[in-house]
Amino acid sequence: MPVLAPPAEHSQDTRVGAPAWREATRAETRKAHHVTERCGQEAVAMWQPKESVRDPNVAHHLCRAAYIQPWRFRVEMLRGGGHMEKPPPGEGVTLWKGKMKPPAWHARLPLPLHRDARALQTAEVVLAHARGARLTAARLGRAQRQINGQVRQLQRQREATDRRLSEVRKGLLVNQQSVKLRGYRPKSEKIPDRADSMLTWEKEELKNMKRKMEEDMEKSEALLKALASCRDTLAFCCKERLQAVDLMNQPLDKVLEQAGRHSWVNLSRAPTPRTQGQKTPPPDPVGTYTPECAAALNEAKLLLVESKDTLAEMAKNEAEMREQQLQISDRVCASLAQKMRETCELKERLNMSVGLMRGTIHRCTKFKQEMYITRGLIKGPLSKRHLETREKLDRPLVRVYQRHVGTQLPEATRLAQGTDKLQRHISHVEKNLNELLAMQKNLTWSLNCKKIGFDVDHNVVRLRLRQRHPHVCYEQAQRLVNDWDPRTPPRGDTDAAPE
Template identity: 30%
Template sequence: MAVPSVGSATWRDASYRTIRLAQGVRLYPFSSLPSTASSQEEIRPEGETTQRKGTSRPPPTPAPFHRDLIGNTCNAFACGYMRETRSSLYILRQALWETDCHIQKLQKQREILERSHANTRRDIVTNNETVQLRSRRPMTERYPDKVDPLIQEERSSLLDLKRYTELQLYEVSRLLKVLYSHRQRLYECCRQKGRVLDIISESGRPQSRGQKTPAGGSLLGAENKDSQSARYDALKTCERFRNIKPPNWNKLADCTELKDSVTQGLRQKAEETSRIRDDVTLALGDVKNMIQRQQRMYEELEGSYQLQLGPESSLDLTVRERLDRPLVRILQRHPGTQLPESTLICQGSASLEQALSKAQDRIGVLHMIQMKLREDQENKMWGERIDRAATRLRVKSAKGRGERLCL
């Protein structure tokens, strides 16, 4: 139940005006700055405005401990700034460490690619040397064989591998340039942050990565945004490079099987040439034996032919055949008893002459075959030597792969 007013309104308002006047001129506690709890939110570094919004009362009266209060507040602000700076520095160093790890992986990969590229170039040189060495074979040994297409296939595969390795080296160099720029930027940010950490309390330790960090607090200046931007760009670049990394980056296409097949083909060709040369050597011995037999037969036929011809003159004391022997003269007295002795002797002489001509022709053919066999034997010997030299060249090049990184 409201109490009814008895006094006049003017009288009552005059009293309340006095009360409000007393409240307006009351004394405030001794304080010249905000409390320590909210000091880090109110104090701004030099150059920033510190005006309060919506305050129209006069400034408070400084307390007797004004200097100590200002000193404690500034010390609290400095310690908070150092804590946030150290946390930010910790995060930047983590990003710098991850960037360095990624750079080291790419550098190792580049070394592997450079070694592979150098070995590929060396294999190409070995392939060219093999072709040049095989081109020195005799003309009869230059018939196309199964090794020639293998060598051409090896060369095309090596050229493709060389181009693929060069593209990978270019890509790795491009990635490293980008990461080097990010690392330099992170290093500059860490160096700038480290300049304010000469004095810091033991309690100013950085928080773990899973917790909320004050790295983006209001105490840090505008340079912290640049640091955070550098960290974000570096981590994003590393993640992007990690995602775009091809699956067969560490599994380079190798021509080892093809190169081994070429070497094995050269070795088999040399062994086959050796077997053929052995057969040619045996055939050469048989031909030599046949020539000797034909020569003896020719000499015997020639002697028989000379005996068949008889002496050159009838006055020769060694004449054995005489067509005017007494027995023949008595037999020829009767008609129709002519002996074919002279005819048969002439026919035998002609037959022996033909046999001598054929034997001489056979001996000439055998000499020609012997000459061809000797030439083929020598060509097979040089072909085998060249193929074995090409095999040793390729084996030596494969064994010395780790000792030579560039050509």
């Protein structure tokens, strides 16, 4: 007989399965759903950028709208009352039809063409490095050419300054020659005058000019060495950059112009009228523009500025020295010419005095000779044959006796007094004549000294004008000073005054 189960309690749940059994199945289902959703999201997220991953705090049906919202166009109001839609800023392809601009897609997994893409990227890096090396080499080469130009200009200016320095040194030698030549004047003409002061002043000025130009030469020599060292550094850096460039399909100048520059240091040329090109990259130890290149180019820029100022200063000093030396020489020659004119005036006065004194000496000599004749006549004849018939035998001697009337005769006394007076006049005339002759000798000696002084000053001026000619070099003037020994005037004619 069959056994019947007891009737179940009356309940609203008509399901037969146990709740625990159903909950276990539901848990397994939810777990499978979560795993499926997570794996699907992770699989898709590997092909999407990080920004596109759904936010877990946002509802699933709102994720897409929240993700697409930044892509839509923005509406901007205009002043006139209208509006204008603009795409959002940033990279990406603008979809004008859909009024959207999705950002650039960046996958986190390698795509099927990853190998080719990496090869293209490597090729771009290599080409960029080659272009950078070529551009840096072009900049280094341009800076090197500018440094070479400055070196050539500095060398030419140094040659001009050296020529001027040689002229100044030659001026010192000419001054020494002038002083030495004026030393051969007579003693009476060696009284210090303004011409000697001008020669001393010229010597001091020429020494100051020589010292200043030697300082310019030393400064330019140090700058020239620095420019040469910088040029060698630039050449070495340029050679290193060119070693990284195998194929150069464009000239370096063309590459530099493409970069928007005519000069790396931007000194020698005006800026290009084209749009400004690449800026100066920061120094990179592992890149093409290394710190050594940056230091070399900065040094070149500083040296170019310094050399430009030095060249201008040297050119200015050289022009000033040339004008100053010419003015000094002209002033010295003018003072010597003035001394020559004064000497010529004194020569004329001395010559006139000597002429007048010569006439007086002739008259005094003639008068002395006439007085000698008169004295001879007063003394009487020396022989009886010279006596006349009216003369007595004993005349002009008179025998004097105390007892004779002849003691009262005045003839002998008057003759003796006249003879004595005539003798005194003759002695006085001789004394005056000797004084006139001595004075004439002094005037003649002074006139000869003036002539020698005039000739010496004239020779000094002629020597200075000849020696300052540009064709006369420093060595010729030096040989003239060392070898030239003018004949010393005789001491008896110039140095010693007549007694």
